[in-house]
Amino acid sequence: MAEAHQAVGFQFTVTPDGIDLHLSREVLRHIYLCGVTSWKKRAIRFKNGVLMGVYPASPSSWLILVIAIMSTMYTRVDPSMGMINKIKDTLPVSDYLTVQTQTVLSAILFATGLWLALILLLRYTLKALLSYHGWIFECHGAKSFSTKIWLNLVRIFSGRRPLLYSFQASLPRLPVPSVDDTISRYLESVRPLLDDEQYKQMESVANDFKKDPAPKLQKYLKLKSWWATNYVSDWWEEYIYLRGRGPIMVNSNFYVMDLMYVTPTHRQAARVGNVVHAMLQYRRKLERGEHAPLRALGVVPMCSFQYERMFNTTRIPGIETDFLQHLRDRKHLVVYHRGRFYKVWLYYGGRHLWPAELELQFQRILNDPSPPQPGELKLAALTAGNRVPWARARLKYFSEGVNRASLEAIETAAFFLTLDDEAHGYDPDKLKSLDLYAKSLLHGKCYDRWFDKSFSLIAYKNGKMGVNVEHAWADSPIVGHMWEYVLATDCFQLGYTEEGHCKGDVTQGLAPPTKLQWEIPVACQELIEGSYQLAKEIADDVDFHGYVFEEFGKGLIKKCRTSPDAFIQLALQLAHFRDKGEFCLTYESSMTRMFRDGRTETVRSCTSESTVFVRAMENPTQKREERLALFQNAAEKHQHMYRLAMTGGGIDRHLFCLYIVSKLLGIDSPFLKQVLSEPWRLSTSQTPQQQINMVDLHKHPKYVGLGGGFGPVADDGYGVSYIIVGEDLITFHISSKFSSPETDSYRFGQNIRQAMLDIRALFDQKDGKKKQKEEKKEEEERKSV
Incomplete structure (x- = not known):
């Protein structure tokens, strides 16, 4: 045993003359090295703690400011407008604290106070800048002049060489959406899944909730958002995970x-x-x-x-x-x-x-x-x-x-x-x-x-x-x-x-x-x-199918001027309709980490626009141009919803927190009960890659990850995780349950593959690798001529 091995280094013997103590030099050496390492850790943590505590300023900026204030004293200019003298008057006079020492100490205290005030000003300015999210709603690659100015200001106020936690104090809080916006977006999300009678009933229940008790619940939630760093994350961790x-x-x-x-x-x-x-x-x-x-x-x-x-x-x-x-x-x-x-x-x-x-x-x-x-x-x-x-x-x-x-x-x-x-x-x-x-x-x-x-x-x-x-x-x-x-x-x-x-x-x-x-x-x-x-x-009971889609990838999708995520999500809608013959409530995970303590939000990928597109794809009389127009409309809608979710405009975390407040207050809400009990029969998530760019995939194309996945969320539904690898590869991880007669992970994987190919055909694009070969061949022919 390791403990026994170390124990033999310390031995003692009791003799008539006293205790004969034997110490192992090797053990003492290890004790010394462990102590040195421990103190090094503490010193580095203290140093980095100071750097993060004063960010976006730095300790050297304090020294510069102190020197600048001190130098003004010799030019008889008082930048403090009398504050240095007021600080000086409060300091006691003694043999150790002469008048000159008082002046120097007062200048240092004023400079330190000014430095701390400037740090707070920089942080709140950066927080105000980071609260702006208009840039995310602009078309990719087409930044407006105001966004370019905003980005430069963020760069200026972000400082240099930030550490992992340097920005935490400058991140804005997650805003609480209005009840009207949340209910309006909720009704919009369930409209394609309900017939007219069901929708009218849901609309009536939602409107009753909006009148009462929603205003009361919203007040408590806003109070929490002012007090807590994030009004969602702690309840999400406790009630969704730890209380299960x-x-x-x-x-x-x-x-x-x-x-x-x-x-x-x-x-x-x-x-x-x-x-x-x-x-x-x-x-x-x-x-x-x-x-x-x-x-x-x-x-x-x-x-x-x-x-x-x-x-x-x-x-x-x-x-x-x-x-x-x-x-x-x-x-x-x-x-x-x-x-x-x-x-x-x-x-x-x-x-x-x-x-x-x-x-x-x-x-x-x-x-x-x-x-x-x-x-x-x-x-x-x-x-x-x-x-x-x-x-x-x-x-x-x-x-x-x-x-x-x-x-x-x-x-x-x-x-x-x-x-x-x-x-x-x-x-x-x-x-x-x-x-x-x-x-x-x-x-x-x-x-x-x-x-x-x-x-x-x-x-x-x-x-x-x-x-x-x-x-x-x-x-x-x-x-x-x-x-x-x-x-x-x-x-x-x-x-x-x-x-x-x-x-x-x-x-x-x-x-x-x-x-x-x-x-x-x-x-x-x-x-x-x-x-x-x-x-x-x-x-x-877990029915799993992993599918590597090699026909095309992000490179070709971008040439179609479409978001890769929107492309895949619409392919999943088409595949699911072909698999089950119906639409379902769809969960796509989106992050809210642009806010302090942010985790995730839900993008409801099944929309009225996506269902119209899917039905057009299944209608043999529909022309390609019409299908393409409907696809682009649905893709734009999906991107808009994704951006809303990222910027605090999602609906599901808001409804979840309203439900928690209602339970804590003992208020029964039929609307919230129904919303929180709806099954997610298609749960999806994209695995991010190249977050730290330690590997150049152009030089090392074989060093790509397979991503990851999760189990099925609903007993009769699918869980789909996908990773967009490089420019020409997408991997799907599909899970369901054998016990459900409605699902088959392999079948759904084949439906995804066909849906991806059918959507690509709308753009009349060839496979990316084949197209590159043809372009290279044409270039060689031009050179030979």
Whole structure:
């Protein structure tokens, strides 16, 4: 054990002459190095905390201002208009505080006060500038003169070299939409889904709500928006995620995949060694706030608060509600392999373990032939089942002794790692390779991922990787940011030897991983088995299909002067109509991170314009030009709705918060009940890519990610995640349930493919690669002439 290995460095013997103390120089050296590292961390955090606290100014600007004020004293000019003298009069006179010292100190205090006032002025000016969102409603590539001026002003007031959290104090608050606007947009969104009689009834219920109790609920919500940094996010986290009592596996957690074409090494332990080391580098920069903040157009900052709980975070089960436990400076991770749990230290002598050292530790685990302890094999199934049984089992069986110590090791770990004994990944020659890969990441065997950790890293025996993510603490773009950094660092900075091992040397005498000990009684084992059976039933019901669309991509869609997202969303509407013969309420996730503590908003992609377009596509008498005009109209409508959602004009988060207020006040609202109970039979999301631009895809086109996905939201619906990779590739992740006779993920994937091709045909465009070849051929012919 690592603890025993360290303990032998400190020994003492009691003798008649006293205590004979023996200290190990090696242990003392490690203590010294750990202390130095700890103080370095504190110093860097303090420095970066100061830099973020005074941003967009800098400490050097304070010194410049002090020197400027002091220099005016010699020219007998008083820029303070008498304030320096007033400050001077309040200071006591003594032998240590002479008149000259008083004057200097008064000037410094005035300069400091002026500096702080200027910082506040800069922040509020920047906040006022960032509250303007007219730029987002302009046509892409056609910025108005006023927008160009606005962008330059934002650049000027944004300062230089911002840290990750530098803009937090300058971000505007998410505005509360008016009740009239929300209800009007809601009725517009459901109009294509209801017949005339149903719509009149809904309109009547909505108008009754508008009269009473909406005004009362809105007042409370506005009061919260003035008090809280964001009127949605805390309630969204609590009521949508943490208060859910059902299984989070499949129903809440999502996954992220590895690189599509490239596997840097097929040695499992080596790949994990590099990836874990890259994650530790990312975490170090994250804890110091040294990552560059994400900015739209390279100028408009996005909120960074979700990054804070990426590491060292666990969802702790409760009887009525769960809570997120976030810690700092965790120095270990927990590894699961073939039913055994191991604690692996990530530091040695005050530094991170090198990739080769991590490879050694993971290989030791892979080589360990010991069997699991009774009840240990499926222990993690508790995190995959219902929350209340898990919370009760945790209190009863894991609150003392070795079980408590081992569970604490898992819950306080930096993250969770599974060394999987299966091989997965995308193989274009195997039809269901992507399907099996996705299901493995989404639920695995239901007992080999710790679904409560902020994320579980999964390493397959063929060198492929993936991540399963708990959803309460953050959304997919946050994890995607980390994953892009890790994959780029793994492939382009750390690298491997010719034999596929991690580079570098290994420190001799590195203590092996510690195997966690368990004493799980039979009654607890029965609870574990019950959770496992429930989780297995959920997992077996997931019908997944991954589809790589290679016919064309973003490059060709942009030549059609259409938003790629709008193009795909309309293709999904067309595919769904062909699949089920009807339209449904459609959820598309949009971010609200241009506001402080912003997370997501819903874009209701099924609109009157989209349904008219879809019906025209299914009408054989409709001309191509008419279909194209209807498509462009529907695409413009979708883009407008997406922009509204991004700028605080969405309706679903507003309605959700009004519902929470009504419940807290004990007010019954038939309108809100009906709105919140409507099923999302088509739930969609786009996975972002190239958030940090560490890889040039033009130079390295094979280093593209597969994106990620999630489980079906409705029992009779589809979940669709897609990632637009480079210029010529789109990957779809489609989920549904086998138990529903109405759905079939493979069938829906084929319908998506055909819908994409049919919409492209409206523009009479050829495949992007073929077109490039033809253009090149024409160019060569012109040169020869």
